[in-house]
Amino acid sequence: MKNAEFRRLFDVSDQDLEQVRAYGKRVTPYMDAFVEKLYTFLRRALEEHYTVHFPDPGTLQRAQSAIRRAWFEFWEARWDEAYVASREHIGNTHAQLQLDPRHYLAAMAYSFRLWTDDLAPQGLSDEERRVTIIAVQRVIAMEGALVVDTYHRRTTEIIDQQSRALVDMSTPIAALSQGVLMLPIVGILDSRRAQDVMRRMLSQISEKQAVAFILDISGVAVVDTAVANHLIRMTKGARLMGCTVIVSGVSAQVAETIVELGIDVGEMKTTGNLKDALKVAFRLTGVEAAT
């Protein structure tokens, strides 16, 4: 269970939670003052971000009532599954809105100060104050970790989704004719992208039973040793499946670079333009190329 895991990690005992609840009964009457002070601080500390986060009075009011609810829950300190779910919701919302986690943590740090110092009730003994601060600090740290953890997970998910979509978008493999596939590579070919491209290329070769695969690199920004090696590996991978790769779009500059860097392209078939690549491909498939 997630709540048990977090309580173990942050060493929060039942007694700590009891302490938080008892203190909460004494400070929740000051909730209005708390919200006001917190937002005064945020307006000052966030500077121009403040208007980005809270562009209109409606948004501000929604955020403030959400904060109130969150703090009332905090002082109830139930730490059950419902509580964890509500904190995960906060993390997810922040991730969705792309709020800076630094701002969240800053608000939490300031809140801690408000609750334990500025708004601390009179008449607490030093010992009471000490154990209260320790308990509240632990629970706030645990809560912050839970929210930021959720935030981080959600953000990673979003990035993963985007990069998957990007891979699909950036590898538009087209079937030119029976047994001939073509893929124009545009932009930067780093090792991660090269692997993605190769995987998609190989599965398409198998699916479409391609005899020839034209890899057009006229749109590749930089061709250096690393890129050349990626191309060579792709060529080998395809060859293993019985498909010949023809690298087209080798410009004069790229050819010069390859020679200058002393890259051994081995048996890699290359052509200067797409037209010649098609001729080679059609020869491989036994189709006469139209001239």
Add this chain to the structure above:
Amino acid sequence: MRGEGRAVLQRVGNAVLVPVQGPVTHDLLAGLRRDLLGHLAQAGASGVVFDLSGVEVMDADDFAQLRRVVDAATLMGATVVLVGIQPGVAAGLVVLDADIDWPRTALTVDSALKELQGP
């Protein structure tokens, strides 16, 4: 154990078709080499086609082992062609930096046989 994962040789004209199924174990390759070389010694063949479409997993080591079988058959005068290597297997071998430059390959059994019978 003998029956499972064992390659059965099929004669196609002047060539031998070797369908390989399942994991490429040491035992499988040893049996395969014995059977194939025996067949080549007895009946002779100009070509051998390994159909690897039934192989889902193969690491660099397995592939190097396979090469020994292929090399032995080549020494006996047969031209060996590998076909049907799965995309996952090919990608894996490339990523593992295995030595994959050696084999003759073809896309399908048909094209391999045609290539062997061609000029």
